Amino acid sequence: MSIWRRDIVSNLRALAGVEGKTAGEPPIASMGTTNPPLIEKPQFILDHIVSDGAQVTRPSIDPYREPTETEVYLFDGEVRLLMPLIIGGLCGINPQHILVVIQACFRMGVGVHLEQPPPPTLHPDVRSMILLDAQLSMPFSIDRGPLVYHVESVEDLAKIKDILEGIGGRRKLVARIPCISSQQLYSEIVGRGFQAVIIDEELGGDEPLEVALSQADHTLKRLTINNHPARYLMSLIAASRRIRSSSDIFKLGGLGADACVISDAWRIGVDYRSEMEPSLLSERIENLLIGMQREIKLLMGAAGVSSFQSSIVGSRELFRAIDLPQNMCMRLGVKPAGE
Template sequence: MHLQAGKRPLYLRLECSESSPTSAVDAALLELDGVILDEDRDCAGRLELEVATSEVDAALRKVLREGLPLRTNFDVIAMGERVRLSSDVFKLCALGADAVGISTAATLAVGYEKEEDASLLDEEQVKDRLENLMLATGREIKLLAGAAGVSSLFTTLVGNRELLRAVDMEPAVRRRLRIKPAGLG
């Protein structure tokens, strides 16, 4: 994340759609701090979160300002209801996300499934469960990073599609994600 001391960051929330890359470039040119890609299930004509993340990252890397890609000082945050596992976080980071929201995993970890559950939740228990979730997620991401030969999560993982390979994926989707099929070096 590219936060500056004493400055409150300003992010633009984008629904995952075909216009997400263009909107992200516009936000970067307006000198916002980043975008939040939000995979909303009710959004018509939407893209998968993975495709939107990859395309936004690629679009920001193509456009230069003062000789540097816009992506250099611009954050991409991905979040969606389907993000539940550490492997989802790892994959989204490799596709270009600087950070990933895990709201669904957190909601499930504390035992909140419906509105009535809110009154049954003990504040201390919720805190402990969220802490356990974050610790476990961090450990699993470190294991995945180690297995992939990643030494630094931010400098080596973010936007590094070389770490990913596609198995049984439609070629059109694979091209949009900019990843190779399994078995290719």
């Protein structure tokens, strides 16, 4: 079975305005659910996790009439995203389209992850929302935006040590690592002055994203920077091609992600084609992002929460696991349903 179930694709496309007539509007059909794990077959750990609902003493919040904050801050409060989202998977897309995506994301206050440098003419404000993969040979004077280093081991860090010392403190540094849980690596990352970590399932690793993320969140909470738990001074970002929907982003938030990098999801959602009109691409991305933001707000409201970053991120108590082995629940820090 494809991870892109028909209802998931159709929902994304309805949000983006590819299908239906209510672009940007979360479709609400009825109460109840056909979702995994109880109806559809669960495919990932995420599918076994459910969100706690608001109840009598803790009412739900109607995000259409009352404020709910989806904004998240990255880099110790210096970069503000309007929603916990970063667009990635831009490799192989033509430069004109990349610019369109960057611009749409900037308007919507959403981050972008790029593997190749953006056009040098880009305004510094726009550049500041782009997480750019650093090339070791790259001259660092070109801009001041966040730089992403691919780090798999402590040895990798040692190799780029000199570069980091040269630029540290003046740059926003991001470590992009595979799904591994290495206390020592995190300790080095914190010590070297990185301000953010992307845990990227595309880089492999020996753990599922959910576990690696949750472990990273807890590891960074035990490490300190000037006696303050490091996690609260650093950003944690989850990346995977299999992040399918707002609900995945919401649950990954609960496991510790300040934001998620989505790639296939947006391409499928806007029905991306290399020959598509830039204006159409731009509009569909906007619609999709507005729609996903509204979905996240609805999920927050249903849990009686009004701030994503302070109340959802890492807040495992708001989630429960169905049909997950006990040791998995322990590693995630999520209680089994009923507890």
